[in-house]
Amino acid sequence: MGPLILCGTVELDALEKRIAGLRSEIRAAKAAGDHATVRSLRAELRKTERAWDDALEPEPEPAKAPLLPVREQVHQALTLLGVPTAAKMIVTVNEAFFAGHITTSQLTSLRRDEEKSFRTSPYARPYYLCAALTSELLSPARGLLAVSTWPLPSRIIGPLSPRADFLTSATRIAEHIMRLTGAGEDASPSAYRLLTRMAQNIPGAVDGFDQADPAQVIAAAGAELAVHEESDTDERGEAARRAEQQLNEVTRLFGAGLKTARTA
Amino acid sequence: MTRLDTLRGPAAPLDHNARTIAALAVNPGCDRRALLDAAGIDKQRTATHLGYPAPFGQSPFAITRAASFDALVKANGCAHLLRLLRDTLDLSISEASYSDISDVGGSDNHQVRHTRTRALLKRAASDGEGAGTLFDHPLLKLGVAGHQVYLEPAIIAFQIEGRFHVVEIKSFAVIDDQADAGQVAAAARQSAVYVYALRALFASEGLDPDRVSHDVVLVCPKDFANHPTATLLDVRQQLAALDRQLSRLTRIDRILDELPVGITFDIEAQSPDEAAKAVSTVDARFAPECLSSCEMALFCRAEARDSGSTDMLGRTARDELGGVESIPTALGLADDSRLPSPEQTEIAEQLRYVRRIYIEAVA
Numbered sequence: 001m002g003p004l005i006l007c008g009t010v011e012l013d014a015l016e017k018r019i020a021g022l023r024s025e026i027r028a029a030k031a032a033g034d035h036a037t038v039r040s041l042r043a044e045l046r047k048t049e050r051a052w053d054d055a056l057e058p059e060p061e062p063a064k065a066p067l068l069p070v071r072e073q074v075h076q077a078l079t080l081l082g083v084p085t086a087a088k089m090i091v092t093v094n095e096a097f098f099a100g101h102i103t104t105s106q107l108t109s110l111r112r113d114e115e116k117s118f119r120t121s122p123y124a125r126p127y128y129l130c131a132a133l134t135s136e137l138l139s140p141a142r143g144l145l146a147v148s149t150w151p152l153p154s155r156i157i158g159p160l161s162p163r164a165d166f167l168t169s170a171t172r173i174a175e176h177i178m179r180l181t182g183a184g185e186d187a188s189p190s191a192y193r194l195l196t197r198m199a200q201n202i203p204g205a206v207d208g209f210d211q212a213d214p215a216q217v218i219a220a221a222g223a224e225l226a227v228h229e230e231s232d233t234d235e236r237g238e239a240a241r242r243a244e245q246q247l248n249e250v251t252r253l254f255g256a257g258l259k260t261a262r263t264a
Numbered sequence: 265m266t267r268l269d270t271l272r273g274p275a276a277p278l279d280h281n282a283r284t285i286a287a288l289a290v291n292p293g294c295d296r297r298a299l300l301d302a303a304g305i306d307k308q309r310t311a312t313h314l315g316y317p318a319p320f321g322q323s324p325f326a327i328t329r330a331a332s333f334d335a336l337v338k339a340n341g342c343a344h345l346l347r348l349l350r351d352t353l354d355l356s357i358s359e360a361s362y363s364d365i366s367d368v369g370g371s372d373n374h375q376v377r378h379t380r381t382r383a384l385l386k387r388a389a390s391d392g393e394g395a396g397t398l399f400d401h402p403l404l405k406l407g408v409a410g411h412q413v414y415l416e417p418a419i420i421a422f423q424i425e426g427r428f429h430v431v432e433i434k435s436f437a438v439i440d441d442q443a444d445a446g447q448v449a450a451a452a453r454q455s456a457v458y459v460y461a462l463r464a465l466f467a468s469e470g471l472d473p474d475r476v477s478h479d480v481v482l483v484c485p486k487d488f489a490n491h492p493t494a495t496l497l498d499v500r501q502q503l504a505a506l507d508r509q510l511s512r513l514t515r516i517d518r519i520l521d522e523l524p525v526g527i528t529f530d531i532e533a534q535s536p537d538e539a540a541k542a543v544s545t546v547d548a549r550f551a552p553e554c555l556s557s558c559e560m561a562l563f564c565r566a567e568a569r570d571s572g573s574t575d576m577l578g579r580t581a582r583d584e585l586g587g588v589e590s591i592p593t594a595l596g597l598a599d600d601s602r603l604p605s606p607e608q609t610e611i612a613e614q615l616r617y618v619r620r621i622y623i624e625a626v627a
């Protein structure tokens with residue numbers, strides 16, 4: 001056994017014993033149907049497990065690392081972007097701007113869980129992470145997450161919407177970087193990398209392989225957006241009206257169609 | 265339940281894809297492959313069940329790599345792809361619409377998706393401006409050996425000024441503007457299948473099939489970075505070859521007519537021996553090329569070996585030996601230990617001649 005582990009062995013042993021003890025207590029409380037105790041024991045267990053992790057590998061904790069639940073981290077990223085977005089982009093934005101650490105796999109069942117929660121007690125939460133709806137069939141658009149409090153047209157995906165939304169999100173990211181620099185902070189290098197990567201696919205948004213300039217990105221994205229905006233807005237508005245008439249409160253958020261769960 | 269469903273058993277049918285059709289076209293004389301494919305039978309699993317697992321297959325790494333490159337090209341509303349099409353084909357800024365046909369309202373039923381593919385493409389072709397630019401995962405159908413098959417939709421159909429192109433995303437690298445010739449050739453053969461199927465769809469909708477371009481847009485990673493790049497690939501030659509080969513395939517009905525009644529290739533219900541017997545009732549035409557293109561290759565090779573079939577020698581030798589079916593017969597004719605039948609006299613004479621030269625040469 002290496003010296004590294006030896007030094008904390010006594011502490012680790014104690015923690016492991018405590019963890020095992022807590023687990024069986026939780027099982028007992030659960031069997032007895034005592035939910036309040038289960039909850040408090042669970043919290044205690046999580047704390048102990050974290051202590052075990054720390055004892056194993058004492059880490060200089062960056063004390064301000066946010067411990068927001070996954071859905072709140074996703075909400076934060078979506079609020080920055082303002083448009084229905086795929087999991088991968090949500091993760092990237094969360095990392096670049098909020099030093100968050102979620103993974104795409106944590107998002108796979110999110111929409112389904114939110115739908116379940118909404119069905120059991122509608123509007124119990126201030127917002128739900130929900131689906132974007134395809135303009136023609138009002139079915140959930142594959143792989144996109146949106147926020148329930150957004151106006152319905154912005155949750156509709158017509159043929160031009162993927163492009164329009166990409167341009168909008170590039171703009172929002174550039175604006176956020178400018179907000180940060182304006183407030184005397186600076187955005188992380190990964191935020192600039194993200195903006196540059198997006199800018200490379202927008203005509204006139206960046207010169208060669210330079211780092212993108214937020215103001216230039218906003219101008220270029222705006223110019224292209226102006227080309228698509230009218231037909232995109234029309235299509236979304238028309239579909240949103242149809243959705244208001246045809247869908248109920250659940251399907252309006254999570255989409256119509258037979259297999260809502262499968263396409264989540 | 266059709267006769268083909270009975271042959272397959274309860275397993276779900278496999279889709280044809282461009283690779284299987286290109287491979288089928290490489291060996292148009294093989295009824296066995298034509299029938300197994302038409303019935304949507306999993307040849308890989310069948311070969312394994314028979315004790316002859318295929319000597320090839322895509323590695324899981326290659327599959328993951330292909331999928332992640334595909335996702336990259338299509339991410340953010342096809343941002344990369346639009347840039348490439350604007351650069352290489354001068355696509356105008358306003359043409360940016362994208363429709364995904366990988367499901368229709370959450371249903372991935374083939375018939376539904378195919379109907380939708382038809383409707384969207386027809387509308388795009390007849391409405392002119394602004395009626396659609398990118399159509400992802402179009403589900404196409406193709407008549408193969410008198411039987412309609414669905415094609416795995418691994419492409420994007422793309423319209424520019426009334427002309428349609430097939431966009432194929434491949435994960436092999438283009439380095440200094442050069443790509444591996446073998447991989448490009450394979451990509452061209454596969455893309456040709458999609459062009460062919462897209463043209464067939466146009467024709468059946470009363471649209472001019474020539475509006476589907478023979479120039480395919482091939483998207484690959486550039487150099488060693490993962491940055492996508494696009495090139496145009498002219499597949500006219502591959503189209504002509506495909507057309508010729510598809511027309512040479514035996515009709516599936518005829519193959520079915522010759523099968524014994526009640527036969528099935530269901531591997532769940534049969535022992536390896538029984539299944540092997542069933543598979544053997546359908547004529548095969550083994551050629552060394554099979555080893556790189558057909559999952560059944562090791563089984564068929566063993567079978568050809570056991571029967572001493574001249575197929576083992578490859579297509580050229582087999583054709584030269586016209587009328588002589590097995591290697592022992594050919595050897596017998598050559599050393600005079602076997603009497604040629606009237607139609608074999610000519611080939612027998614040639615074989616004896618070759619044998620004389622061979623003996624002189626090695627003596």
Ligand code: SF4
Pocket residue numbers: 291294295296297548549550551554555558559560561562564
């Ligand atoms: S391996 Fe067998 S089944 Fe496949 S093409 Fe060759 S002969 Fe036909």
